[in-house]
Amino acid sequence: MTYDTRRRWAALAGQGGSILVTLFGLLILTFVIGRIMPTDPVRAIVGEDATREVYETVYRQLGLDRPMWEQFFVYLRDVASFDFGTSIRTGQPVLQDIVHVLPATIELATFAILFGAGVGIPLGVLAAVKKDRWQDQLIRIFSLMGHSMPIFWTGMIGLLIFYAALGWVGGSGRMSQFYIGLVPERTNFLLIDSALAGEWEVFRSALNHIVLPASLLGYSSSAYITRMTRSFMLDQLGQEYVTTARVKGLSRRQTVWRHAFGNIRVQLVTIVALAYGALLEGAVLIETVFAWPGFGQYLTSNLLIGDMNAVMTCVLIVGVIFIALNILSDLLYRIFDPRTR
Numbered sequence: 001m002t003y004d005t006r007r008r009w010a011a012l013a014g015q016g017g018s019i020l021v022t023l024f025g026l027l028i029l030t031f032v033i034g035r036i037m038p039t040d041p042v043r044a045i046v047g048e049d050a051t052r053e054v055y056e057t058v059y060r061q062l063g064l065d066r067p068m069w070e071q072f073f074v075y076l077r078d079v080a081s082f083d084f085g086t087s088i089r090t091g092q093p094v095l096q097d098i099v100h101v102l103p104a105t106i107e108l109a110t111f112a113i114l115f116g117a118g119v120g121i122p123l124g125v126l127a128a129v130k131k132d133r134w135q136d137q138l139i140r141i142f143s144l145m146g147h148s149m150p151i152f153w154t155g156m157i158g159l160l161i162f163y164a165a166l167g168w169v170g171g172s173g174r175m176s177q178f179y180i181g182l183v184p185e186r187t188n189f190l191l192i193d194s195a196l197a198g199e200w201e202v203f204r205s206a207l208n209h210i211v212l213p214a215s216l217l218g219y220s221s222s223a224y225i226t227r228m229t230r231s232f233m234l235d236q237l238g239q240e241y242v243t244t245a246r247v248k249g250l251s252r253r254q255t256v257w258r259h260a261f262g263n264i265r266v267q268l269v270t271i272v273a274l275a276y277g278a279l280l281e282g283a284v285l286i287e288t289v290f291a292w293p294g295f296g297q298y299l300t301s302n303l304l305i306g307d308m309n310a311v312m313t314c315v316l317i318v319g320v321i322f323i324a325l326n327i328l329s330d331l332l333y334r335i336f337d338p339r340t341r
Contacts, residue, residue, distance in 0.1 A: 019323065026319040030312050031075050035068070039306030045088055079316070085309035089302055094313045097298065102317075103188035104174060105287070105294035108214055109279035115218030116225055116279075117272050123222070124229025128237060129256055139226065146223030154216050155289035162212055170209035172291035179205050213290045217283060221275045228271045232264040269332045273325040281318045 042059050043050075050058075063071055078084065084094040127139040162168045170176065174190050179202045183194045191210075194202040236242065237260055245255045284296035295314070302310035 019327070022323055023320075026316065026323070027076060027079065028072075030316045030319070031072050033315060034308050034312040035071075037306075037308060037311070039308065041306060041308045043306075084313040087302065087310045088307040089305055089310070094310050097310065098295065098313060098317065100185075100188055101293060101298045102295045104190070104292060105280060105283055105296060107189055107191060108210060108217065108283055108287070108292060108294060109276060111210055111214035112218035112221060112279050112283075113272065113276045115215055116221030116275060119218070120222035120225030121229050121268065124226040125233055125256065125261060127226065127230040128233030129252075131234065136230075139230075143223040143226045146219045147227075149220075150285075151216065151220055152285040152289050154219070155213065155286050158212050158216050159289070169212040170205065172289075173209060174292065175202060175205040175209055213286050213292060217279060217286050221279060225268075225271060225275060229264070229268065232267050233260060236260040236263050266333055269329050273329045277322045277325045280321055 042055055042062065042064070045058055059065060063074055066074075082095060086092065087094050087097050090097055123139050123142070127136045130136045159171065163171045179199075183190070183197050183199050183202050186193050186196060190206045191203060194200070194206055233256075237256075239260075242255055242260055245259055246252070250259075280295070283292075283294060284300050286292065287294045287297040288300070295317075299311065299314040302314070
């Protein structure tokens with residue numbers, strides 16, 4: 001085995017070890033959150049009027065009478081076997097519930113990040129190129145508004161203007177009530193399922209309903225992406241190689257997009273990945289305003305009633321999503337920047 005091969009295997013083993021350590025730390029954090037939350041999981045199951053005997057029976061059935069270390073190892077065993085318990089609110093396995101609601105949030109967040117990155121990156125580049133001119137000032141105001149306005153407020157205003165007044169988009173929910181139940185749930189991604197079933201009326205209805213919440217969510221994300229892109233580009237445009245490229249006769253467009261922008265792609269990968277993760281976990285308010293049956297609304301509903309099985313699983317999944325996005329960012333680094341290979 002050559003030195004380069006050994007080095008690559010060592011790097012791969014180190015990365016795998018760091019992922020396992022991170023996952024173990026996440027499991028510890030999730031377990032601790034489930035134990036320190038100011039809710040009584042037993043009382044959430046048996047109700048306020050249950051007798052002492054019933055309370056103690058359920059308390060023992062949940063294993064809460066065991067030492068904390070033993071409870072943690074039972075929790076590890078259950079997670080390893082993908083047994084996350086049963087939801088108090090729905091009466092179904094938590095994993096089954098999440099498999100049902102998570103695709104709705106992924107659909108929403110994916111459209112939002114496409115809008116956010118598609119708008120934010122070009123605006124950030126333009127703001128850097130036109131630094132301190134009227135275009136830069138206007139874009140900075142646009143970003144400040146997107147960062148400052150509460151998402152629930154923009155959601156309600158959007159519904160009043162674009163749905164109630166103009167009728168350009170659909171209202172609440174993932175599709176019109178008329179189409180509910182017409183499409184078999186294969187992937188739980190409504191756009192994909194309706195396309196696979198050939199139900200194009202349902203597809204258009206779903207697309208019409210997702211445009212407004214995804215655009216508003218993407219607008220708040222684009223504000224962050226715009227500011228970071230502007231900052232990265234300003235740093236690159238101040239470098240000597242940009243001046244050298246202009247002196248050699250390259251156009252401003254080539255200098256900006258081929259050279260300066262090419263050097264910030266790796267940084268933008270991290271920014272967009274983190275923004276996407278934030279959209280997946282932070283779409284609670286927009287899902288509430290638009291009655292979007294997604295992951296955020298599921299987490300909030302179960303948190304309010306003290307359904308700790310569902311809450312702990314949701315927290316764990318959010319952590320796993322961020323770990324997966326970081327791994328994806330590392331892979332994209334190797335594609336965009338050969339120096340990291």
